[in-house]
Amino acid sequence: SAVISQKPSRDICQRGTSLTIQCQVDSQVTMMFWYRQQPGQSLTLIATANQGSEATYESGFVIDKFPISRPNLTFSTLTVSNMSPEDSSIYLCSVEKEKLFFGSGTQLSVL
Amino acid sequence: GENVEQHPSTLSVQEGDSAVIKCTYSDSASNYFPWYKQELGKRPQLIIDIRSNVGEKKDQRIAVTLNKTAKHFSLHITETQPEDSAVYFCAAGSRGFKTIFGAGTRLFVKA
Numbered sequence: 145s146a147v148i149s150q151k152p153s154r155d156i157c158q159r160g161t162s163l164t165i166q167c168q169v170d171s172q173v174t175m176m177f178w179y180r181q182q183p184g185q186s187l188t189l190i191a192t193a194n195q196g197s198e199a200t201y202e203s204g205f206v207i208d209k210f211p212i213s214r215p216n217l218t219f220s221t222l223t224v225s226n227m228s229p230e231d232s233s234i235y236l237c238s239v240e241k242e243k244l245f246f247g248s249g250t251q252l253s254v255l
Numbered sequence: 256g257e258n259v260e261q262h263p264s265t266l267s268v269q270e271g272d273s274a275v276i277k278c279t280y281s282d283s284a285s286n287y288f289p290w291y292k293q294e295l296g297k298r299p300q301l302i303i304d305i306r307s308n309v310g311e312k313k314d315q316r317i318a319v320t321l322n323k324t325a326k327h328f329s330l331h332i333t334e335t336q337p338e339d340s341a342v343y344f345c346a347a348g349s350r351g352f353k354t355i356f357g358a359g360t361r362l363f364v365k366a
Contacts, residue, residue: 175351
């Protein structure tokens with residue numbers, strides 16, 4: 145399995161600001177993923193982050209809005225830029241290690 | 256694009272009865288089918304998974320069946336208990352590639 149530490153666990157932010165979410169894994173993993181879970185909804189993949197290359201974004205998500213870093217095989221960040229209330233959501237990082245495991249999530253509220 | 260459909264969206268059963276949740280997927284390249292349980296305010300937890308080389312897998316009260324020809328898979332929970340109440344998500348993916356989630360099933364187990 146994998147132990148994934150994600151922070152912050154929650155934040156309340158003002159419209160127009162940016163928030164960077166960090167994800168740390170206890171072992172090296174090739175694939176890291178960022179998901180968004182809007183209130184009462186399913187998990188939607190934002191992007192796939194591989195070390196040493198640019199993230200691959202899903203339809204409806206763009207790098208300018210959700211820049212991702214993957215500096216090494218145990219760490220990644222997701223930034224939610226120029227936030228609006230519609231960005232209020234839970235953001236989850238996940239890693240594939242034989243199976244798909246999730247971090248504890250970041251509950252973001254934008255006022 | 257890839258799609259996973261999940262039914263029903265809500266399921267209410269009496270304690271001790273069985274619960275069945277069904278999913279279909281569109282990407283014939285999918286070969287990994289995990290199921291997650293998510294309790295309120297918590298991260299999705301993997302409860303069982305199945306790979307395309309088997310048709311059925313069982314773990315105590317939980318079983319999953321897969322029909323690759325028809326592209327559908329199901330979760331079966333027997334002898335349900337109140338603590339089984341949660342949202343359940345099916346997903347489809349392949350190793351080293353993205354995992355797509357169903358819309359979720361809210362299961363209520365009435366004591």
